[in-house]
Amino acid sequence: MRNSLKIDGQVKTYLHEDELPKAWYNVRADMKKKPAPLLNPGTGKPVTFEDLQPVFCDELIKQELDNDTAYIEIPEDIRTFYKMYRPSPLVRAYFLEQALGTPAHIYYKFEGNNTSGSHKLNSAIAQAYYAKKQGLKGVTTETGAGQWGTALSMSSAFFGLDCQVYMVKVSYEQKPFRREVMRTYGASVTPSPSMTTDIGRKINAEFPGTTGSLGCAISEAVEAAVKQPGYRYVLGSVLNQVLLHQSVIGLETKAALDKIGVKADLIIGCAGGGSNLGGLVSPFIGEKLRGEADYDILAVEPASCPSFTRGKYAYDFCDTGKVCPLAKMYTLGSSFIPSANHAGGLRYHGMSSILSELYDQGLMRATSVEQTKVFEAAKLFAQTEGILPAPESSHAIRATIDEALKCKESGQAKNIVFGLTGTGYFDMVAYQKFNDGEMSDYIPTDEDIAKSLAQLPKVEG
Amino acid sequence: MRNSLKIDGQVKTYLHEDELPKAWYNVRADMKKKPAPLLNPGTGKPVTFEDLQPVFCDELIKQELDNDTAYIEIPEDIRTFYKMYRPSPLVRAYFLEQALGTPAHIYYKFEGNNTSGSHKLNSAIAQAYYAKKQGLKGVTTETGAGQWGTALSMSSAFFGLDCQVYMVKVSYEQKPFRREVMRTYGASVTPSPSMTTDIGRKINAEFPGTTGSLGCAISEAVEAAVKQPGYRYVLGSVLNQVLLHQSVIGLETKAALDKIGVKADLIIGCAGGGSNLGGLVSPFIGEKLRGEADYDILAVEPASCPSFTRGKYAYDFCDTGKVCPLAKMYTLGSSFIPSANHAGGLRYHGMSSILSELYDQGLMRATSVEQTKVFEAAKLFAQTEGILPAPESSHAIRATIDEALKCKESGQAKNIVFGLTGTGYFDMVAYQKFNDGEMSDYIPTDEDIAKSLAQLPKVEG
Structure with a gap:
């Protein structure tokens, strides 16, 4: 025994x-030396709200650029969803x-x-909420393991948003059932690099047979967002807002x-x-x-x-x-x-x-x-x-x-x-x-x- | 919105x-008209403890036949596992x-x-506990959807028991990854009807191409248990003990x-x-x-x-x-x-x-x-x-x-x-x-x- x-x-x-928690905690507010700002690749200068507006939701840009507010209130609808x-x-x-x-x-x-x-739902529901609040039609994103894509699909279904997911090809192939979960929540899923975007076609041409990467899939999702009216791109990691x-x-x-x-x-x-x-x-x-x-x-x-x-x-x-x-x-x-x-x-x-x-x-x-x-x-x-x-x-x-x-x-x-x-x-x-x-x-x-x-x-x- | x-x-x-709960509740104790007893297929008489002993663990047979005790204490080790x-x-x-x-x-x-x-773990850990307590080497079982087999694999791993699972063929084919979860917990998994038991071979001969059923898989698992010294059969449903x-x-x-x-x-x-x-x-x-x-x-x-x-x-x-x-x-x-x-x-x-x-x-x-x-x-x-x-x-x-x-x-x-x-x-x-x-x-x-x-x-x- x-x-x-x-x-x-x-x-x-x-x-x-x-x-x-009734508010998220923004660690940047307590950092004496702040994280370096994002730079506009064209100008080499720190990005502005306006630079980011074609890509991201307005409220999320504010959160992205806010280095000073220590506690940011979690909207009641998000707290309600969290209780699930x-x-x-x-x-x-x-x-x-x-x-x-x-x-x-x-x-x-x-x-x-x-x-x-996974934990990805914590940010997905927030990003879907702000997208819906802004009156958008849908969101695009990338996913690696598929957890972020699933989380965003769930969140989009909850708020009635269209959801387009570019999934890193290696994961798409290793995890066929992830795609079905996302589809069950109403999302469309495309393996990346795909032939549906300029950057996808370029990467496929440069690296034939590539199994993809998060970096590639991000590029495709951003391109898809800026080319479709009423769409914005959302990201499951890396960013300050996340x-x-x-x-x-x-x-x-x-x-x-x-x-x-x-x-x-x-x-x-x-x-x-x-x-x-x-x-x-x-x-x-x-x-x-x-x-x-x-x-x-x-x-x-x-x-x-x-x-x-x-x-x-x-x-x-x-x-x-x-x-x-x-x-x-x-x-x-x-x-x-x-x-x-x-x-x-x-x-x-x-x-x-x-x-x-x-x-x-x-x-x-x-x-x-x-x-x-x-x-x-x-x-x-x-x-x-x-x-x-x-x-x-x-x-x-x-x-x-x-x-x-x-x-x-x-x-x-x-x-x-x-x-x-x-x-x-x-x-x-x-x-x-x-x-x-x-x-x-x-x-x-x-x-x-x-x-x-x-x-x-x-x-x- | x-x-x-x-x-x-x-x-x-x-x-x-x-x-x-510190005790399980046995609804039979409160039934005026009790459920009909199991019958020995050879004699047509109600099964005895001794009839069941080659197939089931001793303590579980007692629970199976007990129509009178309203509350049966949950052993401390099982309650500890439940807390997981x-x-x-x-x-x-x-x-x-x-x-x-x-x-x-x-x-x-x-x-x-x-x-x-699923809920299957509630009974799997109990059955694995009593098998281990009796000093057995291992357990055999059937699984349909795979939830019971997974639960028993987890429970057997926890107590260091060998676990042999006969999985209904249709589920085995529809759910290849279930098998891997069971293997990760150290179990062996055989699609049923198989060619490894007498009854499996018989059913395959009678119904070529059959996708199996829980009823077939049970027969195979019982046969495997009684033919191997130190093994007993455990079941995830139907029985009073479950x-x-x-x-x-x-x-x-x-x-x-x-x-x-x-x-x-x-x-x-x-x-x-x-x-x-x-x-x-x-x-x-x-x-x-x-x-x-x-x-x-x-x-x-x-x-x-x-x-x-x-x-x-x-x-x-x-x-x-x-x-x-x-x-x-x-x-x-x-x-x-x-x-x-x-x-x-x-x-x-x-x-x-x-x-x-x-x-x-x-x-x-x-x-x-x-x-x-x-x-x-x-x-x-x-x-x-x-x-x-x-x-x-x-x-x-x-x-x-x-x-x-x-x-x-x-x-x-x-x-x-x-x-x-x-x-x-x-x-x-x-x-x-x-x-x-x-x-x-x-x-x-x-x-x-x-x-x-x-x-x-x-x-x-």
Whole structure:
């Protein structure tokens, strides 16, 4: 008999619905040195509201450019929608702790209990709300793993908006059922690069047989938005507005930890464009910035797409087609196309400007992990904690296990909190490869990275 | 702007973990006329403990045969495991109500927030626990939709048991990724009917090209259990023990309704073998039996496999291979093989003996619904409530919508409670057919049913 089923408290902490945050937290307000502004690629000057208006919804542009307001009210309709699936639970990983034999206390904030399968719904519903409020007809977007596309499809259905999704081809092929979920919510889904846009045709011609990237899909979705009257483009990560919306994760996490009287020592999140990590850590970073508390914060990225750990902090294009503004960020270069890594949501060449600046200021650290090690961690987590995690989230699990094992050596009873961003129900092709021993790792060479970094735009910043 | 986002209270009610039931409720204890006993097919006499011992775990046999103990303690290890994913939420379907414009208040008990995607885990962990406690090496089982197989795989992994799953061939083919989830939890999965058992080979020879049925898969799993030392067979539905374990659903539902001061008028559940419906309604039926309260209780079955509404209340074999004891139940005949209906979990020819007896006593009613109507309801539910439901669960959604629309006509503000047993993430082949307009209905003819009923065993009962 397994003899390790001892727990000394509650496993899950749910806030009450009336404890849901009433405002998002904007970490930029507490940063003395602000993130570098987006630049207009034509003029080289910081983008204005008017520059962004053809692409983004008005209210979202205001949020994007607002470096000063610390708390921005969550509209009541969005809070009502949040109540469908929020507050999400903060879970004590008793069973994983026992399997590892670690003295560390491991907690995870689980964002996967909704049909998008991830935290992406937190920003999707906000962006759909503002689009509808502006009287728009529809929205366009890209999706990698498919979680963002699903979240936006759900949100668009809720508000009666048309939704057009460009899905990175490798994910489109690996996850045929994701497309059906989006269609069930009324969205149209096109594999990217496609032949339906100028930039898609160009990329297909330059890189025949390419499996695509988030950078390509963004370019296509932006082009589709500006060419159709009544449409705007929305993005699921990287942007300041997205991190703002995702702060609901961190605010709830902080409130739940306070409720059970736990002070986090180490906070861990996976990092693709930064939406989950930025949302999870914002309130904690805020405390660090205000000198109220200290936390060790760790970003985990795939070794196949290591923007923090091997990229350069510089201005770069956000998309492969170079139609978007320039952002200063840790980047591998917008021409970097990662291998067909299964963690589709982490295949972005750059990183949120906010997180890049915080990382540059030494307020957080980063590590990279290899795919097979990630799936080993995912399997252990599934077998002990009962939740089949998304490959993206499993990067954070891997790092958490490694840190918890360090605690076992050192005897430290650290409180480790990580973001379990989503479930892996649509990632079974990847799990199958792992189960069959056919999963491979891929680490770009220094030459690969130097080649794409050599194409960075020449901008002072 | 959608102008219907008004809610006047909390959406989700979660009990605290310390409010989790400490005992299962055994509705048989309150039944004056007990369900008919299982019969030994050899002797025609009620089965004894010893008859069942080669097939089932000892403790589970005791539970199976216990018609008298009203409350059976849930062992601490099982309650600890339950805390991973329980208590499950009772959700007020505000958004569905508003889309229907009904005065009814609709509540659903959502059992899908765990990796098995359904309520099946409630009994799987109990059965794995007792198997481990008995010192067994492993368990065998059948699975239809794959939810039970996944739940048992998860539970077996947790206690370190070997797990062998016979999966109905039609589901095995429609849901390739289910197999990978089970493999990730360490189970082996065989499509049924297979060529690995005597009964599988026999059925394949008699019905070449058959897509299988739960009845066939049960026979194979039982054969595999009795032929391997240290193995027992476990079953996810139909049996008294399963309804006992699933009573945790109803007990939590009742406690949550009491907490928010709501008296249910109508309780609706989908019915395959009866595990979800029996678990959900047990405590409410108990009140009816004890004369404490009255409830309208509605079972919903697929028109393609209508055991309650078109079957006969008679002794029948539980499995196609006729290796199991005889049970008195509403049945279509053990040789009835339903069409390749997508609600794999509802394709069973019979029905729980407990529910059959309650139905026969007029304590509940039943209806049947057609598949395309079910998916229309599923899509509306997904778009309004944000959860993509399992096809099985969507039978209950269909009936709930129909009843809520009747309330709209009559102006009655009934409190309707239904069981949302699971999510449809692994049912996207069926959703795709529906999205493409290629879904068909199938209703067996009277001759189809008469033919299989003609083969009922000749037993007094």
